[in-house]
Amino acid sequence: MENICVIGLGYIGLPTAAVFARAGCSVLGVDINSNIVSTLNQGLVHIEEAGLNDIVSKAVQSGKLRAATKPASSDVYIIAVPTPIHEDFSANVDAVVSAAQSILPYLEKGNIVIVESTIPPGTIQHVIAPIFEKAGWDPGNNDIYLSYCPERVLPGKILYELINNTRIVGGYTREAALEAAEIYKLVVKGAVIETGAPAAEMAKLMENTFRDVNIALANELAKISKALNVNAHEVIELANKHPRVNIHQPGPGVGGHCLAVDPYFIVEKAADQAQLIKLAREINQSMPSFVARHVEFLVSELRRPKVALLGLAYKGNSDDCRESPAIKVYRLLKELKGLQISVYEPFVNQEKVNINLVQLKEALSDAHLAVVLTDHKEFKQLDSRIFIENMKTPVIFDTKNCINIKNDEVKIYKIGDLNGIETINESFAHSKPIKKNISLKYTINEKKVNNIYK
Ligand SMILES: NC(=O)c1ccc[n+]([C@@H]2O[C@H](COP(=O)([O-])OP(=O)(O)OC[C@H]3O[C@@H](n4cnc5c(N)ncnc54)[C@H](O)[C@@H]3O)[C@@H](O)[C@H]2O)c1
Structure with missing residues (x-):
């Protein structure tokens, strides 16, 4: 079984580490936050997620999962660190860059490197691959296998969805996608679909953008309904009787670090074209x-x-x-x-x-x-x-x-x-x-x- 190093032990990294440990892999969880590391090493969790406590404590007890503030030599590196936005709404990929740099001293030929953090289009090609190239590696020729594999779990159902959702595996090369897919197949029961990194990056962003744009449409309807003196909820119920219509619900706005953030990653890279996405935001x-x-x-x-x-x-x-x-x-x-x-x-x-x-x-x-x-x-x-x-x-x-x-x-x-x-x-x-x-x-x-x- 593989040695896996998961970098970033938050809502995504910790359940991912625990699920691989449960499958028999030897997993090292890495986080710059030493409190998280010591909590995990006691078999405890620092985030609220149904079922996570149990699986983490068993994995730590079995010796398959442990944590440290620095990576160590592994077969597979999975990066799941935050990618927030700057005040000007541009993507902040500093943590991903720093996580990629942190594994450089341990990399060996044939290692698999997977980015799970949500990133702007082109980041694998223009930001992450060059980090390894500068260090003397050639991911374009598969001396290490570099991929982008986005997460699409729902908080509250993370452990179920990690296993059962369809996974997209976007390789920097075709061979990298095949290698990363084999890793996910150790734990994923859903389909594992191989593609290129650019399509995977964009697919992840469009999933959340689709939802953001549709919520914006419902919110706009809420404003229109007041101007036109109709009840938006009644309108939505009636319109959704159409077999191919699914108007979302209006609300006080969109939150979370996905829907309210990811569309900006597209706007940043294609500002002239992404008019509807910008307006929805x-x-x-x-x-x-x-x-x-x-x-x-x-x-x-x-x-x-x-x-x-x-x-x-x-x-x-x-x-x-x-x-x-x-x-x-x-x-x-x-x-x-x-x-x-x-x-x-x-x-x-x-x-x-x-x-x-x-x-x-x-x-x-x-x-x-x-x-x-x-x-x-x-x-x-x-x-x-x-x-x-x-x-x-x-x-x-x-x-x-x-x-x-x-x-x-x-x-x-x-x-x-x-x-x-x-x-x-x-x-x-x-x-x-x-x-x-x-x-x-x-x-x-x-x-x-x-x-x-x-
Ligand atoms: N939470 C979700 O539901 C969800 C869903 C899909 C995608 N994502 C994406 O996954 C990524 C991670 O999200 P999250 O919710 O797990 O974030 P999080 O904030 O819960 O956890 C990230 C962890 O990474 C650690 N960290 C930061 N920089 C580090 C570094 N250089 N080295 C090691 N550890 C570092 C932080 O201390 C933190 O514990 C983000 O890009 C997010 O957009 C999240």
Whole structure:
């Protein structure tokens, strides 16, 4: 069985290392973060992922998986380090470069090097191969086998999808693709498809771009629906009865480090051509401010408005706040002078986000408006009573279309159905405003807020 060195022990690298160790490979996990390394060497995990604890602890106990801060001599090197974006939305591949450089002292003829990190088109050819060439290797002639093999797992189902999804193996050469495919076949039950690195790089980016563009279309529909006085949710339901139509759901924006990031990798390399992709990003980036402006409108008649935000994670039942539109909404609302904000988020550790979190009842207590920003299962099951009993005015702005309450005592606005939206009045949510209070001052600098989370 192979010796495998997995560089980067995050959401992708750690499950990958564990799955290869379970299959009998001898795996060294490498991370520059020494806390992660010592946690793993104790058989523990530092990330939330269903089933991961169990498989990691067994792999460490069996001696098949261990961790270090530096690579060691191996047959296969798998690079799974982060590829975020810079403030100007260009790709930051520094970690991939540094991971590739870190294996140079250990490389031997016939080794297999696989990049799993999501990278801009052309990165294998123009950035990664030259690192090995400068060190005297010739991956174009297969003295080492270099490939790009993207990941497409769903957080929460990573262990299942790592094994069962179809894998694309993009070789720098044909032989490199064949060699990398043999490695994945040790653990993957789904199809393993060999191709060239450029097609694999672009396929990975287009998967996430497809989703980003479709969400942008739904978000644009949400804005149009208000202008044209129709209900976007009804429109989507009706249109999706067409056998070949699948309009996505509108929401407060797009988060996570994939959908909200990967399309920029294409825009960076083909700025003139990638018009639709760029526009989709702009539409999705505009949604937190669309939400914040409606919150501002809803509470604008109140003397001392209190808004409860429900959810910060970008995804339901997850603690992942990377690029989360909910956090952008929070930052935008913080700019509103005179607005009291409380936040309830059952999955997230408050130190991670540096935002004060409270229990649900405390968040709703005396609030005029509850804004649902994440579709956690718990929110879908909330009863009308908790809003009626705790809030000053039981009004909900559901940006995820996930609240299941049918009680006229609670007023619910949905992001795709904001027709007839009225400012909240102290005495009763539905009644007309009595007097204008202009204590709120909208001073949001959208660019600044977006950049905080790049
Ligand atoms: N998480 C997902 O669902 C997912 C899905 C598909 C693709 N990807 C891509 O996979 C890559 C990794 O993502 P992730 O979510 O696992 O990231 P992550 O942030 O969870 O983990 C990356 C790990 O790499 C470590 N690291 C950084 N630089 C290093 C270096 N030079 N040497 C060794 N370790 C280093 C970090 O300390 C961190 O622990 C990214 O390119 C991402 O876009 C992620």
